Amino acid sequence: MFRMFAPPPPASYCTVPVHRPPSFYHADSVSPSPVAAVPVQAVWAWNFDQESAILRSFAAGAHYVAVDVHYPGIVHHPGNKDHNALTPEQRYALVKANVDALKPIQVGIAVCDSQGRIQAWEFNLCDFRRLSDPHDESSLAYLAGRGLDVDTLAKRGVDAWSLGAMLQG
Helix, strand or coil: CCCCCCCCCCHHHCCCCCCCCCHHHCCCCCCCCCCCCCCEEEECHHHHHHHHHHHHHHHCCEEEEEEEEECCCCCCCCCCCCHHHCCHHHHHHHHHHHHHHCCCCEEEEEEEECCCCEEEEEEEECCCCCCCCCCCHHHHHHHHHCCCCHHHHHHHCECHHHHHHHHHC
């Protein structure tokens, strides 16, 4: 359904210096128009088939797609180094190590069609197990404070394999 892209090339591919656009590109006196909040449809095992069909239908006319994946914290850290002191390659390797080590708990997908209409879905995944899977306890506490119960995800969520199969076609 969505094209898969390779990871970005190393930072050395870009040799063109970045310049600030001329002042006539900036419209400081014009404030942006307010954007209405986009309702997000929660997807669980019980409504997965129905919401998947709606997503696939709406995405057929997509101009833009945004994907957001939530993980249960960070388990690999840069050691004594400040994250900002890492090279782009080191930061990529650190993020990749965390993604490889952790099971996602939610996947958000927002789609904008040719007429500017936006729809969004939040797929709640069931594969994470608090007692056996790596995670950061403070991240789970933060998520719990925001209303996310990982035990409910395990009982009522969608398995990641089914989501992946649906997205691939």
